[in-house]
Amino acid sequence: MIFDNEYARVRLNKRTNLLTSNVNPYPVRFEKTHDASSVKGEYPANEGSAVRVAGRVVLLRLMGKASFATIRDGSGDLQIYLKLDNIGQESYERMKTLLDLGDVVGVSGKVFKTKTGEISVSAESWDFLAKAILPPPEKWHGLTDVETRYRKRSVDLFVNPDVRKTFEMRSRLIASIRQFFDGEGFVEVETPSMSARAGGAAARPFQTHHNALDIDLFLRVAPELHLKRLIVGGFEKIFEIGKNFRNEGVSTRHNPEFTMLESYEAYADAVRVMDFTERLLRHACRAVHGKEQISSGGREIDLGRPFRRLAYLDALKQELGQDVSPSTPADSLHALVARSGLGDKVKALEKEEGRVSPSGVLDLLFEHHVEPKLQDPTFITRHPRALSPLAKACADDPALADRFELFVGGREIANAYSEQNDPLEQLERFREQAAGDESKIDWDFVEALAYGMPPAGGLGVGIDRLFMLICDLPSIRDAILFPLLRPE
Secondary structure (H helix, E strand, O other): OOOOOHHHHHHHHHHHHHHHOOOOOOOOOOOOOOOHHHHHHOOOOOOOOEEEEEEEEEEEEOOOOEEEEEEEEOOEEEEEEEEHHHHOHHHHHHHHHHOOOOOEEEEEEEEEEOOOOOEEEEEEEEEEEEOOOOOOOHHHOOOOOHHHHHHOHHHHHHHOHHHHHHHHHHHHHHHHHHHHHHHOOOEEOOOOOEEOOOOOOOOOOOEEEEOOOOEEEEEOOOOHHHHHHHHHHOOOEEEEEEEEEOOOOOOOOOOOEEEEEEEEEEOOOHHHHHHHHHHHHHHHHHHHHOOOEEEEOOEEEEOOOOOEEEEHHHHHHHHHOOOOOOOOOHHHHHHHHHHHOOHHHHHHHHHHHOOOOHHHHHHHHHHHHHHHHOOOOEEEEEEEHHHOOOEOEEOOEEEEEEEEEEEEOOEEEEEEEEEOOOHHHHHHHHHHHHOOOHHHOOHHHHHHHHOOOOOEEEEEEEHHHHHHHHHOOOOHHHOOOOOOOOOO
């Protein structure tokens, strides 16, 4: 039990003492007038001014008739001076005997500067706002184990202020993305997180059951097919920022629940979206850092320079030293797989999916040989068509898709293409995916296309990965407040 330890029992006794003394250790509210940063930032203009501040006690120096405490709020730390003559005997004794590190308190007093130059508040009264039953990590530096930090994120945030600041940057990032799309004339929309079919991406879905309707439903792997229905309906510029769910592996780059940006612009194509994506990343980077340069894994990356553009098969040729394509003979591809040490990965995919297509083998080779070397911003274009069933084919080569992926720092950041709007072509791609099981085809979407969807360019950006890039975070768990973890 979480309270079955010596430290908790001592604090529980203090809680009981407060209650028997008619002191509520968990009052309803406290009227703050200032936070720590404003008290300090407005000095000396506010010297002698009455303020009401609140925060968590992170330091206590108990002395005879005068003591010091440091409280921490969302803006920083602030020193509190507690003098017996100012707050009274009863309040002072309560502070000395019942106040602990980790307690949340409210303080009323006046701003002054100590002899050592510390801007502080001289308390005239103070109150418990939340009595902490569990103590904070020893000396406020005890929560350093990475796994423990993810599991105890609430403690991590108040013990490690830099973590909270990191997630404040995430908030600025998302706000800047919304600002950018709004300035470009896009409309933000919301589409279902559950549906009868899991379409829009080749990924394993999470399945659930709706009791009232007695039907199976899937958490969405992507909002793509619903967003395209809106393009059919007459929206011309739309975007959505929301959660996607994929029942797949967990790693430093993958979390089963993640945040995705998707946008669609009628009458645009992949080339137009490419230019748009460059501007979006620069805007987001400036919003977070005030500049277009970032550091990623010890390497300086300049997002202000034009992004490189490189065809998928050309990139493979550069690394493999030979031409490859979806029509490359199987024995040649298998030789490359063996030479690359990817045989186990191919076998695992064959076991999971039944077979691995030539394009699937190429993608394994690409992931292994090319992706890690794409450190500077690079658009990879013209993918094998089999990897992009929702994209239009390139006009000069029907075996390739009019698509791009953006890589920065060796990570895929964005995926986009000229959207397939021919309902018969789309149906054929769905049939290839379904491998004879037509119940897997999203017939409602095919019907929507049959009413006529204008040409459109679509974009998908993984918000978590973009945040990892811009803030130089080594793991996606550092980019998500509550990452999925195996139960203890």
